[in-house]
Amino acid sequence: xxxxxxKKIPKTLYIFFVFWLLSHFISxxxxxxxxxxxxxxxxxxxxxxxxxxxxxxxRNIAFICIxxxxxxxxxxxxxxxxxxxxxxxxxxxxxxxxxxxYLMNMAEYERSSSFFSEPAHFAQFxxxxxxxELFAFNTIKWKYVGIILxxxxxxxxxxxxxxxxxxxxxxxxxxxxxxxxxxxxxxxMTITSVAIVAILGYSFTNSDIGKKLxxxxxxxxxxxxxxxxxxxxxxxxxxxxxxxxxxxxxxFIGNDNPDYISTKINSSIVSVFFNEEHDRYLxxxxxxxxxxxxxxxxxxxxxxxxxxxxxxxxxxTLLMTMIAILFIASIYFTDSMLVPMxxxxxxxxxxxLKEYNNKIFQQYEx
Numbered sequence: 001x002x003x004x005x006x007k008k009i010p011k012t013l014y015i016f017f018v019f020w021l022l023s024h025f026i027s028x029x030x031x032x033x034x035x036x037x038x039x040x041x042x043x044x045x046x047x048x049x050x051x052x053x054x055x056x057x058x059r060n061i062a063f064i065c066i067x068x069x070x071x072x073x074x075x076x077x078x079x080x081x082x083x084x085x086x087x088x089x090x091x092x093x094x095x096x097x098x099x100x101x102y103l104m105n106m107a108e109y110e111r112s113s114s115f116f117s118e119p120a121h122f123a124q125f126x127x128x129x130x131x132x133e134l135f136a137f138n139t140i141k142w143k144y145v146g147i148i149l150x151x152x153x154x155x156x157x158x159x160x161x162x163x164x165x166x167x168x169x170x171x172x173x174x175x176x177x178x179x180x181x182x183x184x185x186x187x188x189m190t191i192t193s194v195a196i197v198a199i200l201g202y203s204f205t206n207s208d209i210g211k212k213l214x215x216x217x218x219x220x221x222x223x224x225x226x227x228x229x230x231x232x233x234x235x236x237x238x239x240x241x242x243x244x245x246x247x248x249x250x251x252f253i254g255n256d257n258p259d260y261i262s263t264k265i266n267s268s269i270v271s272v273f274f275n276e277e278h279d280r281y282l283x284x285x286x287x288x289x290x291x292x293x294x295x296x297x298x299x300x301x302x303x304x305x306x307x308x309x310x311x312x313x314x315x316x317t318l319l320m321t322m323i324a325i326l327f328i329a330s331i332y333f334t335d336s337m338l339v340p341m342x343x344x345x346x347x348x349x350x351x352x353l354k355e356y357n358n359k360i361f362q363q364y365e366x
Contacts, residue, residue, distance in 0.1 A: 009046045010345070012303035019299060020254070020292050027255040038333045045342040052360035054343075055132060055353070059144075062129045065114040065122070066151050072112035073154065085115035111156050120329060123160035124336040126152055127321050128343065131167055135174070135314035136353045138363075159329055166324045170317040236328055238270040239286030246290075254293035261290065284326030284337065291332075307344055312351055315344030 017039050024032040068085055076082040116122040130148045134140060152160040176190045245264040246255065255261070258280075265274050274280075282290065288297050304323070308316055318340035322331075331337045350365045 009043060010303060010306065012299065012306055013042070016292070016296060016299045016303060019296055023254045023292055023296065024256055026253065027250070027257045027260060032256075042333075042338065042342075045338050046345060049342060049346060051343070051346045051362050052353070055136070056360050058129055058132075062126060062148070065116075065125070066147060069112050069114040069122070069151055069154075072114065076112065082112055085113070086117060113155070119155040119157040120159045121336070123152055123155050123157040123163065124325060124329065124331060127160070127163040127167070127325070128318055128340045130163075131314060131317050131321060131340075132343070132353075134167065134171055135312075135317055136347065138352050138354050159325055162324050162328055163321050166321045167317060170313075170320065174313060236283060238273050239282040239290065241268045241270040242282075243286065243289050244268070246293075250293060252293045252295055254289070254291045254296055256291040281330055282332075283328055283330055284332045287330070287332035288326075307341075310349060311344045312347045312349050315347040315349075318344045 017035065021032060021035055024030075024035065068083075072083050072085065111119045113119045113122045116125065126148055130145065130152065133144045133148065149164070152164060172190065172194065242261070242264050243251070245268045250260075261280065265271055288300060292299075304319060308319060311319070322337060322340040325331055325336065329336070348364075352363050352365070354361050354363050
């Protein structure tokens with residue numbers, strides 16, 4: 001065991017934020033205080049988090065959320081009313097005028113979301129801890145993995161489905177390329193794992209919950225029929241049509257000026273899908289493009305590539321999952337993006353986590 005290396009924010013991430021700040025100033029002629037707040041949060045994440053403590057706390061909080069999720073499901077099964085997990089007297093991130101009315105409606109929702117405002121956010125919270133349980137430790141606690149996996153499936157969230165595809169693909173790749181065991185053992189483990197997943201997948205897809213989840217996956221397809229659009233199309237595709245309206249210079253440097261974006265929304269062929277005046281929902285990739293343009297996206301890709309080279313297998317899977325969710329959800333520099341991004345940085349390629357007597361240690365290899 002050796003001491004932790006001194007942590008600092010990667011230079012490429014500094015460059016990205018400096019470029020974003022300049023891009024914002026060029027398009028808006030003012031200082032982006034929200035951007036400064038995000039950068040201060042990143043400094044906090046990168047320099048103050050102690051990995052063993054954070055993961056232990058993360059695991060405990062996750063299981064509290066999971067227990068309450070099952071309480072919601074059981075309550076709804078017996079009474080038809082779902083217990084709402086959002087408490088009005090606590091700080092909440094819901095920008096809603098009539099919060100009481102919103103929470104009353106949540107009690108009749110078809111899907112539980114624990115203490116989160118919607119199942120997608122709960123799924124985004126659980127995906128990194130599932131990745132950690134599968135890849136970060138020297139031994140896997142399958143009971144934890146099973147509980148998290150079942151919970152993710154029960155959320156019936158498209159975010160959960162996308163994330164699970166990435167994580168399970170990463171797991172199969174790992175066991176099939178594990179050189180510590182001979183080829184015949186790897187072959188048997190791979191075939192057995194695929195067979196188990198296939199059987200469970202077949203059973204799940206033929207269940208009522210599975211059919212509902214797969215029907216939600218059908219909504220993400222692009223369309224040329226602009227007289228109708230599913231919620232999946234709105235979340236995944238419409239932002240690209242808005243970006244297509246940008247002036248050439250802003251396609252390269254970005255423009256996050258709300259007035260400019262509103263103008264381009266109104267002139268785009270998807271303007272009808274922005275039903276409300278303040279509706280600006282964009283997925284993470286679209287927010288990168290609109291806020292920082294091609295140049296900002298290129299800088300961030302370089303940051304991801306450098307992070308990929310320096311982290312271990314768990315960190316790589318965290319990054320892959322984060323990127324997958326960026327294509328379908330609005331997690332642009334939210335906690336759902338910062339957590340996997342930071343954890344991958346805190347897991348150098350020569351480290352693994354070990355657990356003794358309910359304590360987590362970060363083991364460094366020579």
